[in-house]
Amino acid sequence: MSIHVDAFCENPLEKEKRIALTFDDGPHLVTPQILAILEKYNVKATFFCIGKNIETYPEILKQINERGHLIGNHSFSHSHFFDFYRKKRVIRELHATDEIIKKNIGKKPLFFRPPYGVTNPSIGRALKITNHNVIGWNIRSMDGIVKNEKMILNRIFKRVSPGSIILLHDTSLVTVSVLEQLLLFLQNNNYKVVSVDKLLNLNAYEE
Numbered sequence: 262m263s264i265h266v267d268a269f270c271e272n273p274l275e276k277e278k279r280i281a282l283t284f285d286d287g288p289h290l291v292t293p294q295i296l297a298i299l300e301k302y303n304v305k306a307t308f309f310c311i312g313k314n315i316e317t318y319p320e321i322l323k324q325i326n327e328r329g330h331l332i333g334n335h336s337f338s339h340s341h342f343f344d345f346y347r348k349k350r351v352i353r354e355l356h357a358t359d360e361i362i363k364k365n366i367g368k369k370p371l372f373f374r375p376p377y378g379v380t381n382p383s384i385g386r387a388l389k390i391t392n393h394n395v396i397g398w399n400i401r402s403m404d405g406i407v408k409n410e411k412m413i414l415n416r417i418f419k420r421v422s423p424g425s426i427i428l429l430h431d432t433s434l435v436t437v438s439v440l441e442q443l444l445l446f447l448q449n450n451n452y453k454v455v456s457v458d459k460l461l462n463l464n465a466y467e468e
């Protein structure tokens with residue numbers, strides 16, 4: 262039996278110029294700066310948070326939620342070996358992260374983004390138990406790797422289209438400095454930024 266993992270990487274049926282911004286790997290000390298810029302442009306985003314970082318910065322997680330952004334599960338350890346884990350261990354990681362999110366914001370997330378975007382049969386089997394929807398992206402900003410702001414922005418500007426999901430990181434000061442230019446570009450090109458649940462018509466949290 263093959264275990265195929267369906268990931269939502271965009272909304273290919275999107276007719277209007279709506280896109281979603283996603284921020285991975287927080288909560289982090291940089292996150293509040295990202296939140297301030299999003300607030301200035303009245304934009305709601307989606308944050309895929311790491312369980313162990315929530316342990317360190319629970320107040321920042323709460324801030325993300327209180328400002329009206331969505332929170333998704335991005336594993337507990339974000340281990341480089343995550344895609345070698347067997348089903349049981351993947352389930353444990355996902356449950357532990359759901360739990361710490363629920364403890365802090367009172368809601369259990371239904372969105373999961375695998376560390377490094379990698380899926381495999383073990384993760385697929387685990388997701389059949391945990392029932393998370395996998396949210397990918399179709400535009401990788403490279404903000405965690407490339408330091409040249411112009412290059413990061415040009416990558417996004419060239420690729421953005423209705424229904425896009427853009428991957429960013431709320432752990433990098435480079436992201437803080439490109440975000441405002443990105444939001445201005447989107448505004449000037451009549452793109453509306455919405456959260457992932459709205460773009461994909463899926464529930465972000467357990468009812």
Ligand SMILES: [Zn+2]
Nearest residue numbers: 285286376377
């Ligand atoms: Zn990550």
